[in-house]
Amino acid sequence: MSQRFSAADVASHNKTDNLWLIVDEDVYDLTKFQDDHPGGKKILQRVAGKDASKQFWKYHNESILKKYKKQLQVGSLDSKAADPTPAPAPAPKKDVVKPEAVSGAVVPQPSAAAAQAAEAMDAYGDLVPYADPSWYQTYHSPYFNSSHEALRDEVRQWVDAEIMPNVTEWEEARKVPDTIYQQMGERGYLAGLLGVHYPKHLTDRRVASVPPEKWDLFHEMIVTDELSRAGSGGLVWNLIGGYGIGGPPLIKFGQKEVVKRVLPDLLNGNKRICLAITEPDAGSDVANLTCEAKLSEDGKHYIVNGEKKWITNGIWCEYFTTAVRTGGPGAEGVSMLLIERSLGGVSTRKMDCQGVWSSGTTYITFEDVKVPVENLIGKENKGFKVIMTNFNHERIGIIIQCLRFSRVCYEESMKYAHKRKTFGKRLIDHPVIRLKLAHMARQIEASYNWMENLIYQCEKMGDMEAMLKLGGAIASLKAQSTVTFEFCAREASQIFGGLSYSRGGQGAKVERLYRDVRAYAIPGGSEEIMLDLSIRQALRVHKALGMKL
Numbered sequence: 343m344s345q346r347f348s349a350a351d352v353a354s355h356n357k358t359d360n361l362w363l364i365v366d367e368d369v370y371d372l373t374k375f376q377d378d379h380p381g382g383k384k385i386l387q388r389v390a391g392k393d394a395s396k397q398f399w400k401y402h403n404e405s406i407l408k409k410y411k412k413q414l415q416v417g418s419l420d421s422k423a424a425d426p427t428p429a430p431a432p433a434p435k436k437d438v439v440k441p442e443a444v445s446g447a448v449v450p451q452p453s454a455a456a457a458q459a460a461e462a463m464d465a466y467g468d469l470v471p472y473a474d475p476s477w478y479q480t481y482h483s484p485y486f487n488s489s490h491e492a493l494r495d496e497v498r499q500w501v502d503a504e505i506m507p508n509v510t511e512w513e514e515a516r517k518v519p520d521t522i523y524q525q526m527g528e529r530g531y532l533a534g535l536l537g538v539h540y541p542k543h544l545t546d547r548r549v550a551s552v553p554p555e556k557w558d559l560f561h562e563m564i565v566t567d568e569l570s571r572a573g574s575g576g577l578v579w580n581l582i583g584g585y586g587i588g589g590p591p592l593i594k595f596g597q598k599e600v601v602k603r604v605l606p607d608l609l610n611g612n613k614r615i616c617l618a619i620t621e622p623d624a625g626s627d628v629a630n631l632t633c634e635a636k637l638s639e640d641g642k643h644y645i646v647n648g649e650k651k652w653i654t655n656g657i658w659c660e661y662f663t664t665a666v667r668t669g670g671p672g673a674e675g676v677s678m679l680l681i682e683r684s685l686g687g688v689s690t691r692k693m694d695c696q697g698v699w700s701s702g703t704t705y706i707t708f709e710d711v712k713v714p715v716e717n718l719i720g721k722e723n724k725g726f727k728v729i730m731t732n733f734n735h736e737r738i739g740i741i742i743q744c745l746r747f748s749r750v751c752y753e754e755s756m757k758y759a760h761k762r763k764t765f766g767k768r769l770i771d772h773p774v775i776r777l778k779l780a781h782m783a784r785q786i787e788a789s790y791n792w793m794e795n796l797i798y799q800c801e802k803m804g805d806m807e808a809m810l811k812l813g814g815a816i817a818s819l820k821a822q823s824t825v826t827f828e829f830c831a832r833e834a835s836q837i838f839g840g841l842s843y844s845r846g847g848q849g850a851k852v853e854r855l856y857r858d859v860r861a862y863a864i865p866g867g868s869e870e871i872m873l874d875l876s877i878r879q880a881l882r883v884h885k886a887l888g889m890k891l
């Protein structure tokens with residue numbers, strides 16, 4: 343913004359029909375906007391011509407300026423430093439704070455070897471303690487390197503510019519513009535989100551900051567984590583909810599020709615896929631599903647009839663990775679089939695749900711859909727194995743999202759607690775509020791550190807070994823992360839008070855995430871089923887490993 347004004351210039355625009363004000367040394371013309379101002383026009387008129395920064399920050403958060411700057415800013419104060427372009431820049435290089443002992447605490451010194459081997463990561467983000475993972479905040483990490491740092495910055499800049507200012511609007515409209523999903527493809531992110539590293543043979547899209555050969559599960563984690571900063575399960579599920587669980591079975595177990603025909607459009611963001619397993623009467627109890635696929639007399643097609651319920655993204659999808667019954671009762675009679683909308687007989691209806699509004703939760707009916715046998719994913723009656731190997735990837739996705747949503751609740755609360763005053767003190771100065779923040783942080787950090795370790799294990803193991811050895815721990819962490827999310831959403835809501843009860847405004851993220859909690863605690867295996875499985879599976883594996891009781 344090139345126009346420069348003195349404070350006296352701005353002061354002359356102090357009438358109702360000529361209303362300017364200053365926020366953080368930028369000058370805004372609110373003459374027309376005042377009638378639409380959700381906080382009322384009188385409150386603006388009272389500060390007309392003045393520096394209203396203090397009042398502004400009392401009632402709004404950053405997203406408001408991001409959204410309205412273009413439309414309302416007319417210039418800056420002449421006292422403002424030149425080139426104020428705000429960028430979520432990677433913070434200064436290696437300016438690492440040396441810990442100092444307080445009250446007699448001993449400060450351990452790293453050994454010479456350790457000091458040589460390990461450099462702390464660069465500082466990144468706002469450095470609010472625990473609001474980002476510790477490797478963003480100058481601490482050491484065995485898992486991340488400069489390619490992860492570069493991707494983090496790439497995704498964050500995109501999310502901050504294109505997504506963050508619009509999320510509330512999209513959520514209310516119950517739809518994210520298709521262009522955002524397409525950008526996920528163009529930027530190469532979709533191709534990296536299937537848990538199979540980077541399938542460069544199926545797409546010419548590339549991620550700007552990471553070459554495909556270097557792509558690992560931590561890069562995948564970063565994309566999901568940074569998207570989740572927007573504080574909306576609906577947004578994340580819209581972009582990767584159906585794709586991230588419907589795509590992996592196809593790319594891993596689909597027949598070569600089908601994969602070659604279907605995958606490129608999916609990876610590039612031109613078409614959508616979802617996972618259709620749950621039915622009105624079969625949820626966590628997958629082996630009981632009834633949607634049937636009968637082989638035609640000539641053996642060339644399956645004829646599919648049945649219903650699927652709570653299917654994320656279903657209304658927008660061309661492809662449905664579907665669990666069907668091809669054999670007898672129980673798990674041995676289940677197969678996976680790629681059903682295509684273009685085959686006819688597929689009807690989708692949007693469901694109205696408590697949370698994740700922009701994710702497109704769908705009820706599906708299949709009526710005599712004629713599916714070519716080539717669309718079988720895996721072997722006939724062996725679909726349960728496909729479903730089982732998919733669970734780790736699905737649950738880790740849920741864990742990443744829940745833990746970032748927990749951080750969002752915590753970060754919003756921490757920032758709000760620094761500006762809101764009650765009984766003459768800022769909220770952060772009340773011990774009871776600090777206690778809430780401490781309980782949030784300890785659960786987030788413990789869970790995140792376990793998650794890093796499990797992702798590292800997945801990176802080192804094959805699918806089958808990971809399914810057997812990690813299935814129990816991942817199920818347990820899924821429950822741990824949804825409980826953490828629920829706790830953080832509740833505590834954040836208490837800290838925000840009424841602002842998190844009404845929709846929009848400063849408490850928008852907290853209010854929305856509070857509504858999203860059940861969408862994480864129930865699907866992908868409910869907390870109860872996860873915790874029980876975690877012990878059963880661990881015992882089974884450790885018996886095989888030689889456990890002595």
Ligand code: HEM
Binds near residue numbers: 394
């Ligand atoms: C660039 C200038 C401003 C813009 C673009 C703006 C925009 C908005 C918007 C969009 C809201 C709806 C709530 C939200 O989404 O956060 C809002 C609410 C509000 N604004 Fe402003 N505003 C501006 C300046 C101010 C100033 C200077 C004051 C106070 C002197 C003020 C007081 C309020 C109040 C009291 C609310 C209602 C908050 C609530 O519901 O809790 N606004 N404003």
